[in-house]
Amino acid sequence: MILVVIFGGLFVAADRAAVYFAEGQVAEKLKSSQGLSSDPEVSIKGFPFLTQVFDSLEEVDIRLDGVNATVDGRAIQVTEVKAVLKDVTIDSGYTSATAGRAEGSARISYADLERSAPKGVSVGYAGDERAAKSQVKLSGSLADVAEGAGVNIPAPFKALLAGEQLSVYSTVSLSNGDTVRLKAASLPSLPIPGFESQLRDLVDYDMKIEGLPSTVKLDKVAAEKSGLRFTGTGTDVSLTG
Numbered sequence: 159m160i161l162v163v164i165f166g167g168l169f170v171a172a173d174r175a176a177v178y179f180a181e182g183q184v185a186e187k188l189k190s191s192q193g194l195s196s197d198p199e200v201s202i203k204g205f206p207f208l209t210q211v212f213d214s215l216e217e218v219d220i221r222l223d224g225v226n227a228t229v230d231g232r233a234i235q236v237t238e239v240k241a242v243l244k245d246v247t248i249d250s251g252y253t254s255a256t257a258g259r260a261e262g263s264a265r266i267s268y269a270d271l272e273r274s275a276p277k278g279v280s281v282g283y284a285g286d287e288r289a290a291k292s293q294v295k296l297s298g299s300l301a302d303v304a305e306g307a308g309v310n311i312p313a314p315f316k317a318l319l320a321g322e323q324l325s326v327y328s329t330v331s332l333s334n335g336d337t338v339r340l341k342a343a344s345l346p347s348l349p350i351p352g353f354e355s356q357l358r359d360l361v362d363y364d365m366k367i368e369g370l371p372s373t374v375k376l377d378k379v380a381a382e383k384s385g386l387r388f389t390g391t392g393t394d395v396s397l398t399g
Contacts, residue, residue, distance in 0.1 A: 198222045215246040218257070225369040227266065227274065227338060234270040236367055238263065241374045243395070260395040262374035264367070266338070267385035268294070276360045278302035284327055289381040293327045293343070296361055300324050300346070309356050318348060326361060330386060335376050338365040338386070 186197075203217035220243070225236040245258030271281040275296065284295040300322040304311055311319065328340040342361045345354055370376075376390040 196223050218243040218246050227365040227367045232274055234273045236264050236266055238265040239374060257395045258393065260375065260392045262376055262390045264376060264388045265385055274365055276303055283383050284381065288327055292330050292379055292381050294330060294381055296324065296326050296328055298324045303360065311350065318350060328361065330379050330381060332376060332379050332388065336367045336370060338367065
């Protein structure tokens with residue numbers, strides 16, 4: 159019985175050591191093969207690990223920091239980037255792997271969204287009813303927004319903007335899995351020639367998310383009280399890119 163306990167303990171220790179080594183190797187491979195700017199955090203689930211290697215890994219969790227979205231050269235932070243990989247099979251040469259199923263998620267706070275917005279525009283939660291439509295609220299002084307964007311308002315019309323507030327709801331969508339698109343549902347109507355089209359050019363914009371590993375496939379967006387949450391699923395996802 160004592161020998162069984164001893165050998166059992168040695169097996170567990172060897173198994174855990176192999177897991178830690180494998181997690182480090184996976185993190186290094188992901189970083190180098192996909193050009194990531196920071197080391198991903200990798201966690202291999204299931205026990206024993208050594209027997210899984212010859213079949214398939216039950217679950218591999220990946221967390222990543224240092225991912226940005228850019229708008230006109232301005233960078234904002236994408237947080238809580240995660241990928242949960244299921245049924246991961248490793249090829250015979252141990253050089254690549256494929257996840258049978260994958261779930262990805264990421265988040266952008268309203269504070270970061272506001273950093274990407276036109277100068278003078280605040281971005282915030284639009285309420286439960288609007289959030290159900292994936293909408294956020296954009297607000298601010300029309301005069302400040304126009305001035306911040308360098309919109310040339312003829313002198314006779316400047317008085318019309320005094321005290322006027324921008325308050326619009328923008329629908330958020332995803333394009334190509336890495337581009338966040340904001341489009342205003344409607345805009346305030348003012349008797350200033352060409353102003354509405356210029357305003358739409360300001361409040362409708364795209365954010366390109368850069369630095370996501372190919373394992374994180376995003377195809378849905380939800381407006382929550384703390385910001386935008388992106389999720390996605392995939393099958394037969396290659397872990398080498």
